[in-house]
Amino acid sequence: MSEEILINVTPPETRVAVIENGVLQEVIIERSRERGLVGNIYKGEVCRVLPGMQAAFVDIGLPKAAFIHLSDLCAKDLEKRGSEIIEHYLHEGQHIVVQVVKDPIGTKGARLTTEISIPSRYQVYMPYANNSGVSQRIECESERVRLRACLDAFRQEHQCGGFIARTAAECVEETVLVADMTFLLKLWESIVEKLSTAKPKQFIHKDLPLSVRTLRDLYKEGIDRVRVDSKETYHRLLDFAEVFVPEIVPVIEHYTGECPVFDIYSVEDEIKKALERKVKLKSGGYLIFDQTEAMTTVDVNTGGYVGGRNLEETIFKTNLEAAQTIARQLRLRNLGGIIIIDFIDMKSDDHKKQVLLALERNLEKDRAKTKITEVSILGLVEMTRKRTRESLEHILCEPCCACGGRGVLKTAETMCLEIFREIIREVRLYKVQTILVLASNSVVEMLLDEDADMLAELELFLGVQIKFRAEAEYNQEQYDVVLL
DSSP states (O other): OOEEEEEEEETTEEEEEEEETTEEEEEEEEEGGGOOOTTOEEEEEEEEEETTTTEEEEEOSSSSOEEEEGGGSOHHHHHHHOOOOGGGTOOTTOEEEEEEEEOOBTTBOOEEESSOOEEOSSEEEETTOSOOEEOTTOOOHHHHHHHHHHHHHHHHHHTOOEEEEOGGGTTOOHHHHHHHHHHHHHHHHHHHHHHHHOOTTEEEEOOOOHHHHIIIIIOOTTEEEEEESOHHHHHHHHHHHHHHOGGGGGGEEEOOOSSOGGGTTTHHHHHHHHTSSEEEOTTSOEEEEEEOSSEEEEEEEOTTOOOSSSHHHHHHHHHHHHHHHHHHHHHHHTOOEEEEEEOOOOOOHHHHHHHHHHHHHHHTTOSSOEEEEEEOTTSOEEEEEOOOSOOHHHHHOOOOTTTTTSSOOOOHHHHHHHHHHHHHHHHHHHOOSEEEEEEOHHHHHHHHTTTHHHHHHHHHHHTOEEEEEEOTTOOTTOEEEEEO
16 A cells, blocks of 8 residues: 655645545644644643532633543552542642643633653653553564563663653664653653743643654654655754654655645545535445534435445445445544444344444554444444544634524525514514615515515504615525614
């Protein structure tokens, strides 16, 4: 499988596209005005403790107070006190060192932890931890033993916290791992120095910019090229790679083509499609994605596909194709939380198992942690996908000013009847002789055309004159009744 990373850099925005076999699989966007907070370290001040939820709100200098749960507190403190009561650890006005683990999403503030972790290319350093670990993705037992021995030896020598060997550490020489851990220790020492003089609600440390994090987190063996269209960023990536990941220097390229780098694999078109509710399948079927505050639902439909030998075969093939497309769309749209998939009903248990296996197999490429349940009695598949940042839709879009994010508008007929009721209410309250109605063009046209008879009866019944004026800036649900 060929894999490529494209990095598009402009002053206000950095975008990263992950391409597999010529097809866009993932998009990460970071805007300078709204840069993600995950990984940032703050000196916070507890502003409210919630005993009923075993949680607290912490002011870290953001517009919304951040949230921390009892389970997010440092494991060392929890073990020492052995208590499961939040008041035994936090109180209002207390100053604590916290790290953001989840960006603010919608109306929710950032999620925090006191279990600080600082990542590098090969390890994650946890200054308050008592032990070390190895990524579960490293399956070779002898390699796991080697890495753990290396981490433990370093910890004993320096009397420091814990380390976790990342997937990229597999088969890396011990000298390189030691150099990486030494760098993390020095970085933590500089953070501690800042904390000693920092005031409450103050920002202390932030993670690397997206372009550099891409090399640290997304690069893996087998990636053919990393193309970046900014010369300045290209040199920054080379400097980082030469120090921390020298083996990837040859694959980093400065893209200078006349065609925009995102147009090479039609990335812009794919992003536009990822913002639509309907996703077409090659067979003729289609998917419908509905994203809400509570969950995301995916509905699978056969559409125009009738190619199977029988109905059951047609449904099975559509569901198999849907499983592959859904896994890709979840990554591309960065949908997280609870996800309900309504596959087309299948009678065969064997078909159900194969569709679930296909979904699991395609989700293995996803860096976000996922969990899938069996097909329910109602034929639904429930799954969760870890969410640490906003979805693509939330980053690029905003609620419709006309419908308020509902996705629908009241019909012109509904608005006409609503205006009639409002006119009756105003006349009975204020005893006026003339009324002016301001509304959208479509509503005014219906009032003066299809509802002209009802309008005449209303004027006669109320004994008032009703005038209308179309307002080009009004949407279909907006109107005003003015008393003259």
